[in-house]
Amino acid sequence: MKYKKILPILASSLLIFSSCDDNLMEWEKDPTHGEVTGAELPLALVEKISRYEPLKNYADFGIGNGIGMSLYMTDATYRKIVNENFDEVTPGYEMKHAAMVNVKGEINFTNVDAFIAETKKAGLRVFGHTLVWHSNQNANYLNSIIAPTVIPGSSGTNILDNAGLKNGTFTNWARNNPGKGITVIDNAGLASNTKAIQLMSSASSSAAYNLQLTSPNVPIVTGHNYEISFYVKSDVAGKGRISFNASLNNSYPYKDWYNTGASQTEAFATTSQWQQVKIKLAPGDFKAASTSFQFNLDLGYLPNVTYLIDVNTFAVVDLDAAGAVINMVANGKFNTDISGWSKFNGADNALSLAAAANAYEGNGAMKVVNATSDAANQWKTQIHADFSSMLVLNKEYTVSYMIRSEATGSVRCSTTGTTAHYQGDQATSTTWKLVEWKFTGNGTETGLNFDLGGTAGTYYIDNVLVTDGSAGGGGATPPVTIEKTDVEKAKIINDAMTDWISKMMTHYKTSVFSWDVVNEPMKEDGTMRSGNEGDTATDYFSWVKYLGKDYAVTAFKLARQYGNATDKLFINDYNLESSLAKCDGLIDYVKYIEGKGATVDGIGTQMHISLTTDKAKIVQMFQKLAASGKLIKISELDIRLGTNAPTVAQQASQAEMYQYVIDMYKKYIPVPQQYGITIWGVSDNSKEHEFWLPDESPNLWDANYVRKHAYKGTADGLAGKDVSLGFSGELVKP
Incomplete structure (x- = not known):
């Protein structure tokens, strides 16, 4: 459309206007004839656009x-x-x-x-x-819901005789009630190339002892605590228990099974997913004269269930064995509280106790919330525990811990003292991860820090262990990671x-x-x-x-x-x-x-x-x-x-x-x-284009919410005609 002799005076653009008074255009005179009236001239484009009705009309x-x-x-x-x-x-x-x-x-x-x-x-x-x-x-x-399942390993050196399981002879083991069969099969364990015990209940199986495998004698030391652990799964929903010979005061103890967290429960449940069962025996569980004990795997509760138990990780651990690991930080498992740990830096809510549902194992974990991301200043959210004693010059120390985060994150450890040590940044995810850090002591270290200020997020830390290797080394065995199919x-x-x-x-x-x-x-x-x-x-x-x-x-x-x-x-x-x-x-x-x-x-x-x-x-x-x-x-x-x-x-x-x-x-x-x-x-306001088409102008209103020429094109398209042709030429003051 052509406009003759339209010379509206605008500050910067033909299409910009602000208040009602500003909408009144000023016109130059045409020297070929007298005073120009609004009725004789085509409307300015900006005036036309301002007179359009809402688009939906x-x-x-x-x-x-x-x-x-x-x-x-x-x-x-x-x-x-x-x-x-x-x-x-x-x-x-x-x-x-x-x-x-x-x-x-x-x-x-x-x-x-x-x-x-x-x-x-x-x-x-x-x-x-x-x-x-x-x-x-x-x-x-x-x-996170399809991430590998990470299950804790046993708590120390295995004293259970597994040789008869590993070679399939069951030497020193007794298949008292074999059901439809108790065998060792290849390539069926936690890892693709490891062995598993296969236990199959019969069609008439109805009591726990209807499918029973009995262990060799396990020697005990008076006053020591013991832990039995194994990984188990079944082809359909199953049920099992551990029972004991006469060495215990109660052959059928009600224990707190690790895989369910339910106290006072005789049996544990099994599914098609590998899971760990743990049971701990305290000195008071044993009869006074006992020097050894035997236990039974009782899996006969339900008929027609096939169970697999991983051979390599079937363990009994003496938790108080000579040379056991001495942790140089107090309360590394957080089962009841976070005593011994304090916030050096961070928000008021940075440090708290997480419930069992967010623990790696046991009844709790340390929860740390970091509100900001500062990759160069990880110390801005910092959690601290004192060492139980000053570290020794030139001795090697190992820090190990389990950690996960609610989103992708980052952690490092450091030490306090005259000369600090710094671990490299470690990536974290929604899957539990075992992190180990070794450093050589300088004799001035006083404590351990978790520095979590690098990446904002919520972190869970469990099983913190600091050892010097002099008591037999190690700490907890690595966790087992099970990939989902x-x-x-x-x-x-x-x-x-x-x-x-x-x-x-x-x-x-x-x-x-x-x-x-x-x-x-x-x-x-x-x-x-x-x-x-x-x-x-x-x-x-x-x-x-x-x-x-x-x-x-x-x-x-x-x-x-x-x-x-x-x-x-x-x-x-x-x-x-x-x-x-x-x-x-x-x-x-x-x-x-x-x-x-x-x-x-x-x-x-x-x-x-x-x-x-x-x-x-x-x-x-x-x-x-x-x-x-x-x-x-x-x-x-x-x-x-x-x-x-x-x-x-x-x-x-x-x-x-x-x-x-x-x-x-x-x-x-x-x-x-x-x-x-x-x-x-x-x-085109920048508030709308922070994440979508920044530094652009794709819309119908400009950055000041004023209708653009595009508004007219859109309205004309919707109407199927140039709507402005029906407008009066007179400028009407609002």
Whole structure:
């Protein structure tokens, strides 16, 4: 459209205005005739844009906006624009797994509930975004539940005669009640190449002693404590106990089994997962004249169960044996308290006792919360314990401890004294890790520090041991790490997906009626993501890697099962307009999902595009999507300009591209398939672009929340005409 002799006086840009009075344009005189009146001249573009109605008034389908939830709740200007112009809002981040699920897998609905209540007041619908994606997941939680199981080793040197088990002869062992068989088999232990005792209960087995293996005599020293430990699993749910010969005061003691933590329980439970059973015998458990004892593995409670017990780690330990390890820090196991440990540096809540659920073993652990990340100053969160005595010059010392964190973290140890020692930084994760540090004493060391200020997070520390090697060395044997099988991981992740989707759909069943169920499943070449693309982002987790191609089938079935029958369920992806192969691949995947019995209502095309995006491909994309027969949604439309300070010409081109996209959507997507268009973001304000397209200007309002030329292009596209042609030429003072 041409304008003749329009010379509005503006401070910096044709498109910027502020107060109502500023909207009154000042005009130069045309020397060819007298005074120029407003009625004789075309309206200035900025004046035209200011007179447009809200966007939603021009559309025959839903107009949505991708918003920042916190901005909507706290910024009145931002909220007013959203409420006036749109029918539907899509929270950009806050409804995703990472935002709502904590490290324990619990969902916090509080913030989204408050947001939905606010949007309901404004008459806005909320579009759920997004249930299953590879990004913005609480990857720490999801990785933790499929992480290897780390089980403590025995507490010292094994005095149990295992030779007859290792060679399969059962020398000195007695198979008193063999059930369907007690044998030693190869390659069935904790490690792939280790042996296991296989014990099979009979079909009629009903009493513990119906399947019984009896140990050799174990010598005892009066006044000493002993520990029996072994690893066990079963093909189906099982049950067992340890019983004793006449050397004990009670042959069937009720003990606190390590694997359950339940006191006063005769039996322990077994599952298909390896787990450790520990029982401790105190001096008072033995009869006064006893010099040895025997114990029985009684596994006959239940019929038709096959048990495996790892041979290499079947142990009896004399906990008070001569030369046993002497710990140079008090209270390294934290079973009842954290006495002996204090906070040198850190927040008030930095140090506390963790309950048994967060312990490596036993009834407690040391919990340390570090609120800040300062990789160069790890001492800023520092926990300290004194050594029981001054260290000796030139003697080697070993510090060992178990540690895990609720997210990826970092720890180091250091010593206090005239000259300090510093351990190198050690990476931590959600899996328990044994860390050992050796240093040579200088004779001035007074205590041990845990320095955790490098990476913010919550840490759990257990089994801290400082030894000098003079009493027989060592400390606890290393833990056993058990990797989960692919089948086990698939079940765990499937259960996690079920928990997440079922709870989200159930909770929002009366308030959210359309969802992005699966987001960005395809690669650029039109094939599916495999989960092996190598993304190292901390919030990256690939559901497809563990659940396979049917992960989306499961997701859609769950969303339908727990939501409403009339909910609109979408699959969503980007670059469909630049990679037609990807568009084809997504449509084919929808057919696959539906072929497996799920229903996909719609396809979302994000359309994060620029001025150079191929318009012909945009048309072809819409034609392909229309042919799918599904509802089609432009789900995240924005148009980049490559600068946060666009020229008037760039803004005009941006307006033309917005209008072109909308024109093509309306032209090629049949009306019954037009779900609507969502503009991704409100304005070019830097608050909206901290994480998405920084230093850009992709939106319909500028950085000061003033309508841009793009607003007019969008409205004209929605209306199917140049709306401003119907405006009066008179300037009316507000």
